[in-house]
Amino acid sequence: MIDKNITEKVEYCLNCKVKPCSNKGCPLENDIPNFIKAVKENDIKKAYEILSETTVLPGVCGRICPHMKQCQGSCVRGIKGNPVEIGKIEKYVYDTAKENGIKLKDIYNIKPNNKKVAVIGGGPAGLTCSAFLAKNGVNVTIYEQYNYLGGILMHGIPEFRLPKEIVKKTINDILDLGINVEYNKKLGVNLKLEELKTEYDYIFLAIGANKSAKMGVQGENLEGVYGGNELLEHDIKIDFRNKNVAVIGGGNVAMDCARTIKRQNPKSVKVIYRRAEEQMPAEKKEIEDAKKEGIEFLFQNNIAKIIGKEKVEKVELIKTELIQKEGEKRLVPVNIENSNYLIDIDYIIMTLGGTVSDETLELGLTLNKWGNILIDENYQTSDKQIFAGGDLAGVKGTVAWAARSGRDVAENIIRKMGLTKI
Ligand SMILES: Cc1cc2nc3c(=O)[nH]c(=O)nc-3n(C[C@H](O)[C@H](O)[C@H](O)COP(=O)(O)OP(=O)(O)OC[C@H]3O[C@@H](n4cnc5c(N)ncnc54)[C@H](O)[C@@H]3O)c2cc1C
Ligand code: SF4
The missing domain is CATH 3.50.50.60 (FAD/NAD(P)-binding domain)
Structure with a gap:
């Protein structure tokens, strides 16, 4: 018996012949309309088999793919309304297949x-x-x-x-x-x-x-400055309780670091991003969830320098304006002269991409x-x-x-x- 919630989601799929969700959206080109069709027919084994032709990670991808940038972002239903919730259906297929003891090795x-x-x-x-x-x-x-x-x-x-x-x-x-x-x-x-x-x-x-990239600003070698990738990968234990933490960057790693630290009772967590909210590479849902959890965002702010004797004490920020430059696809942030100001910070987490x-x-x-x-x-x-x-x-x-x-x-x-x- 299929979950009522899932029935509604699969019935909403139009089973398009051109299937842009698969051909344009999904990096793995999973056969989305057909696996959804199998769920409509209450055949979870078949749905899992269809997925397993192209992926061995449906339980993972169903949960954490940036769906709106991938499959759901190309869904025909999304043109006039909400797209089919492909990620949730994929997760359901994987979870149900596993509950029923269906294994990859039995399929291959x-x-x-x-x-x-x-x-x-x-x-x-x-x-x-x-x-x-x-x-x-x-x-x-x-x-x-x-x-x-x-x-x-x-x-x-x-x-x-x-x-x-x-x-x-x-x-x-x-x-x-x-x-x-x-x-x-x-x-x-x-x-x-x-x-x-x-x-x-x-x-x-x-x-x-996964080696965190550096900014090249004054003070980035002070104690208390960490790379986001290393912080998560090595599970570095820091006592964030009652501390002010700044997370630099606007991607998935920034959101994961900020939200992980927020769960450890800091005084404040601020995400500092040099462009505007609309340009943040992180998923919209992640940003919304972070805001709901009390994370503050300082958009259009750049780090001018990090200040402290041995350990981070303050950060000097400078405001930016966004300018369209020739040959650039994205608006470019440019520092606004004399807009510098200081904030008290105990820890800085840099999430500027991996090398x-x-x-x-x-x-x-x-x-x-x-x-x-x-x-x-x-x-x-x-x-x-x-x-x-x-x-x-x-x-x-x-x-x-x-x-x-x-x-x-x-x-x-x-x-x-x-x-x-x-
Ligand atoms: C915090 C964070 C959150 C993310 N969130 C998302 C998300 O929500 N959705 C999404 O789609 N993507 C997300 N990404 C990106 C995604 O996780 C990566 O693109 C993906 O994991 C890359 O896979 P990979 O196999 O190339 O590398 P990795 O996942 O980095 O795997 C590399 C493997 O190689 C091993 N290894 C490294 N060096 C050596 C060595 N010298 N010898 C032997 N083994 C070694 C490592 O231990 C590891 O097991 C996120 C990334 C980060 C850092
Ligand atoms: S584009 Fe959307 S509606 Fe069409 S088949 Fe794919 S998931 Fe279904």
């Missing part, structure tokens, strides 16, 4: 062969590539620096948005396809590319890009102009035995896009091996 008809691939990094890109290789019978080993898999799904996106139980269930299902894992293996430290190259047919690098790790720079692979690993249209790096994807290769910065790169790499490797794709 695996016939093992003697080909071998090493996947380095067990985040969304690495997991997805591994699953689609394993589906095609390839012997896969994942090498992961930590003693757990999942990457940002585990140590970045907070529990209140993505329960760890869902991530663990997803990973177990993927590993059940017969994938080996070598934990506590860090590329560039106790794992060498040259050795892997002799042992495996191909290598997929998917180690992300590749120091180990990546030492791999000897060519980088692109943004400092990511350079890949060609097949995701091959400057060493043709090595592929790269996900954040490491600068692939659009969402879970679904990272997963898409992983699936594409698996398909390219299968083709290069001369196997017939299942």
